[in-house]
Amino acid sequence: MSAAKTPKPDELIEVRYAPPATPWMETPTVFRPGAWSYSGNVKSLTALGLPNPRTWQPPDEDWKLPENWQSIILEGLRERLEKYRSFRLFMDICVRCGACADKCHFYIGSGDPKNMPVLRAELLRSVYRRYFTVSGKRFGKLVGARDLTIDVLKEWFYYFYQCTECRRCSVFCPYGIDQAEITMMGRELLNLVGCNINWVTEPAANCFRTGNHLGIQPGGVKDMLEFLADDVADRTGVHVEVPLNRKGAEILFVIPSGDYFADPGTYTCMGYLMLLHEIGLDFTFSTYASEGGNFGLFTSHEMIKRLNAKIYAEAKRLGVKWILGGECGHMWRVLHQYMDTMNGPTDFLQEPVSPITGTRFANARSTKMVHIAEFTADLIRNGKLKLDPSRNDAYRVTFHDSCNPARAMGLFEEPRYIINHVCKHFYEMAEETIREKTLCCGSGAGLGNEENEEMRMRGGMPRAMAVKQVKERHGVNRLACMCAIDRAALTSLMDYWVPGVTVMGVHELLANALVMTGEKERTTDLRGEPLTGC
Amino acid sequence: MNLLTSFIAILILTLSALGIAFTPISFLLTAILPYAAFTVFIAGFIYRVVKWAKVPVPFRITTTCGQQASLPWIRNNPLESPSNVWGVIGRMAMELFLFRSLFRNTDVAIVGQKPIYGSAKWLWFFGLLFHWSLLIIVLRHLRFFIEPIAPWIGALSAVDGFFEIGVPTLYLSDLTVVAGLTFLLFRRVVVPQLHYISLVTDYFALLLLLGVVTTGLLMRHFFPADLIHVKNLTLGWVTFAPAVPKEVGAVFYIHLCFVFTLLAWFPFSKLMHMGGIFLSPTRNLANDNRTKRHLNPWNAPVKVHTYEEYEEEFRDKMKLAGLPLEKE
Numbered sequence: 001m002s003a004a005k006t007p008k009p010d011e012l013i014e015v016r017y018a019p020p021a022t023p024w025m026e027t028p029t030v031f032r033p034g035a036w037s038y039s040g041n042v043k044s045l046t047a048l049g050l051p052n053p054r055t056w057q058p059p060d061e062d063w064k065l066p067e068n069w070q071s072i073i074l075e076g077l078r079e080r081l082e083k084y085r086s087f088r089l090f091m092d093i094c095v096r097c098g099a100c101a102d103k104c105h106f107y108i109g110s111g112d113p114k115n116m117p118v119l120r121a122e123l124l125r126s127v128y129r130r131y132f133t134v135s136g137k138r139f140g141k142l143v144g145a146r147d148l149t150i151d152v153l154k155e156w157f158y159y160f161y162q163c164t165e166c167r168r169c170s171v172f173c174p175y176g177i178d179q180a181e182i183t184m185m186g187r188e189l190l191n192l193v194g195c196n197i198n199w200v201t202e203p204a205a206n207c208f209r210t211g212n213h214l215g216i217q218p219g220g221v222k223d224m225l226e227f228l229a230d231d232v233a234d235r236t237g238v239h240v241e242v243p244l245n246r247k248g249a250e251i252l253f254v255i256p257s258g259d260y261f262a263d264p265g266t267y268t269c270m271g272y273l274m275l276l277h278e279i280g281l282d283f284t285f286s287t288y289a290s291e292g293g294n295f296g297l298f299t300s301h302e303m304i305k306r307l308n309a310k311i312y313a314e315a316k317r318l319g320v321k322w323i324l325g326g327e328c329g330h331m332w333r334v335l336h337q338y339m340d341t342m343n344g345p346t347d348f349l350q351e352p353v354s355p356i357t358g359t360r361f362a363n364a365r366s367t368k369m370v371h372i373a374e375f376t377a378d379l380i381r382n383g384k385l386k387l388d389p390s391r392n393d394a395y396r397v398t399f400h401d402s403c404n405p406a407r408a409m410g411l412f413e414e415p416r417y418i419i420n421h422v423c424k425h426f427y428e429m430a431e432e433t434i435r436e437k438t439l440c441c442g443s444g445a446g447l448g449n450e451e452n453e454e455m456r457m458r459g460g461m462p463r464a465m466a467v468k469q470v471k472e473r474h475g476v477n478r479l480a481c482m483c484a485i486d487r488a489a490l491t492s493l494m495d496y497w498v499p500g501v502t503v504m505g506v507h508e509l510l511a512n513a514l515v516m517t518g519e520k521e522r523t524t525d526l527r528g529e530p531l532t533g534c
Numbered sequence: 535m536n537l538l539t540s541f542i543a544i545l546i547l548t549l550s551a552l553g554i555a556f557t558p559i560s561f562l563l564t565a566i567l568p569y570a571a572f573t574v575f576i577a578g579f580i581y582r583v584v585k586w587a588k589v590p591v592p593f594r595i596t597t598t599c600g601q602q603a604s605l606p607w608i609r610n611n612p613l614e615s616p617s618n619v620w621g622v623i624g625r626m627a628m629e630l631f632l633f634r635s636l637f638r639n640t641d642v643a644i645v646g647q648k649p650i651y652g653s654a655k656w657l658w659f660f661g662l663l664f665h666w667s668l669l670i671i672v673l674r675h676l677r678f679f680i681e682p683i684a685p686w687i688g689a690l691s692a693v694d695g696f697f698e699i700g701v702p703t704l705y706l707s708d709l710t711v712v713a714g715l716t717f718l719l720f721r722r723v724v725v726p727q728l729h730y731i732s733l734v735t736d737y738f739a740l741l742l743l744l745g746v747v748t749t750g751l752l753m754r755h756f757f758p759a760d761l762i763h764v765k766n767l768t769l770g771w772v773t774f775a776p777a778v779p780k781e782v783g784a785v786f787y788i789h790l791c792f793v794f795t796l797l798a799w800f801p802f803s804k805l806m807h808m809g810g811i812f813l814s815p816t817r818n819l820a821n822d823n824r825t826k827r828h829l830n831p832w833n834a835p836v837k838v839h840t841y842e843e844y845e846e847e848f849r850d851k852m853k854l855a856g857l858p859l860e861k862e
Binding site: 013462 | 609629635639733811813841852
């Protein structure tokens with residue numbers, strides 16, 4: 001099976017918003033090439049102990065489901081209605097006002113009405129009504145209820161894996177109904193009968209065993225980080241240390257594995273190394289907790305907890321005082337909204353205090369984990385960093401708020417404060433496309449795979465077009481972001497829609513401007529490109 | 535099709551109201567149904583809210599629409615990303631009284647190969663108009679159930695009829711409620727996407743409310759019902775001595791039938807968003823996740839991969855890489 005050829009941008013932008021002639025319940029789901037992801041492989045499912053490992057693919061007629069798949073799903077549905085108020089409430093109170101409809105990047109980019117959050121939710125809500133409400137049981141279709149058939153299950157799969165759980169719809173909903181919550185439940189239910197995608201299950205399985213999504217073993221983590229330290233020495237003449245699994249360090253530093261694995265995340269990682277060296281922070285990386293990201297978020301709540309447990313466990317084993325976290329999106333949703341509840345309490349850690357500035361991070365006093373943007377903004381504010389923003393003069397920068405730090409955390413000003421201190425040309429994108437209204441990269445929640453490319457380009461179109469606008473208006477050539485998935489996804493998105501814009505992390509931008517003690521004359525940026533702007 | 539189905543349902547209701555209005559069983563509408571509908575409404579409403587409230591909130595999943603409270607020199611947005619209970623109260627008040635989230639509404643169109651986002655406040659405006667008007671109308675109706683009429687109800691009615699157009703005075707809220715409902719119905723019929731997602735019950739709710747309002751207006755301005763008789767009847771309900779009404783007219787019976795249908799259907803319908811909005815976890819929780827630990831009542835142990843297991847598998851490789859080990 002080869003990936004479908006993605007149409008050219010000119011064709012893809014021709015989006016039609018007129019709904020089909022047939023009512024949605026009677027419109028069959030077609031697994032269009034380029035718009036779905038390969039199934040989770042047997043090895044990963046087995047490693048994680050997930051149900052029904054088998055060889056199959058979504059376009060297959062026979063999904064090889066267990067015989068009693070319907071009762072498994074309905075029982076799972078009942079269980080979740082009793083465990084999550086969010087879920088039960090969101091099943092009941094939607095009035096279908098349609099405020100969410102054109103807020104979804106997948107709907108804006110595809111025009112498929114089942115990508116309207118309201119209708120994506122109705123896919124599940126219709127089944128809920130049929131089996132769990134009096135009126136649905138009695139009046140069926142008349143009140144929007146329908147039987148759970150194999151076609152309905154396939155429809156769920158197609159559309160719940162066309163949602164990146166970005167929560168933009170929940171900002172606009174008058175009741176705060178969050179499609180991410182419904183998609184998460186939908187995916188949990190699908191997982192109960194073994195319907196998942198490999199771009200989620202394989203990283204999750206890797207993460208469970210090796211501590212990171214990419215399956216990098218301890219020696220590999222060390223090699224990669226040391227390789228980046230060598231690159232830092234090459235660019236700056238300064239030798240930075242890479243402490244690993246070091247007991248007695250003050251701070252455990254957890255980053256997404258994408259940052260030490262591949263470009264352009266690696267430049268962000270070099271930025272971390274340079275910053276932490278320059279301020280002389282007593283910290284350590286860990287090979288066991290070598291991933292802050294958590295693809296459990298795209299599998300099930302149980303899997304979030306299973307993959308997240310290592311962070312506190314490692315902090316305890318190493319005896320650190322608190323934890324610092326790198327630039328990543330969904331990683332921070334888990335750390336901010338789930339970690340403490342799932343794997344706390346953290347009585348073995350201390351309230352985070354910056355050893356450099358003495359600032360107490362009271363906002364993290366329970367979870368004891370600080371976002372590096374908060375940490376760095378505090379350093380700059382207290383004048384602890386020597387910065388030369390002119391080194392970034394060649395860059396005309398805009399900033400993409402990642403969905404999760406934006407809508408599940410409210411981290412807006414910290415990165416902007418840093419950017420404004422390390423470069424001179426910063427331009428915001430249109431108001432409707434940033435901060436809490438930020439548009440997704442189109443590849444989050446495990447959808448960043450090749451076979452799904454057309455859908456990713458469609459879903460990322462609104463973000464790309466907002467970048468295009470500032471490129472045309474202000475000559476923007478750099479798209480800064482604070483997320484490992486963004487760094488990978490936005491790169492291909494820019495190549496497709498807005499060639500000429502390069503994606504970079506905020507700490508890459510910072511490290512370019514960072515004047516280090518004992519550095520040689522800097523002639524290149526972290527990527528080895530000449531500092532033409534000086 | 536869905537619109538037609540709901541329209542037929544409304545017709546059936548009207549005809550059945552007329553059917554029993556002037557027959558010996560009219561006491562159903564005037565003496566039995568008032569109690570039945572009101573009981574179903576109250577009991578059903580409580581049942582639904584209690585049912586939601588009994589389900590735990592395992593995680594604090596606030597949707598943050600503004601800057602978090604982090605460093606002291608960064609200005610927190612207390613209403614869009616509340617860090618404490620006062621902020622939450624403020625945020626909820628904004629949602630309840632001003633429809634804050636709906637105010638953000640935009641629309642999108644592809645213009646010149648780019649999505650362009652336009653302001654779309656009409657839904658917010660007419661939605662708010664409808665809800666406030668309905669509230670005022672319901673409060674005004676209390677004068678039928680309280681004797682003597684409380685001064686604030688009189689004052690409210692006076693303000694509502696401030697312009698003193700016509701005799702009897704045309705209430706402003708009567709006009710605006712019709713405007714609101716008409717807009718909400720109109721967009722459901724005309725906007726293709728909205729038409730596509732609308733269920734029978736979505737139209738039914740609007741038509742029923744329009745039915746209630748229209749019959750009310752008819753009674754006030756065109757086929758006047760004798761208010762003394764109406765009040766005798768309504769006070770009779772309150773004192774549990776329902777009287778047999780005289781000369782209240784056919785429209786009054788239809789009005790009653792619509793109102794009772796609305797009351798009885800309310801707890802089983804999407805109209806329960808009225809109670810549900812208070813419980814929405816993305817709005818009614820503070821964004822203080824890292825400050826205060828949120829407890830999940832069913833937080834159960836899961837199978838994890840411990841460091842010991844990890845070191846066991848990779849010990850040789852870790853040794854080779856010079857990484858410290860727990861066990862040599």
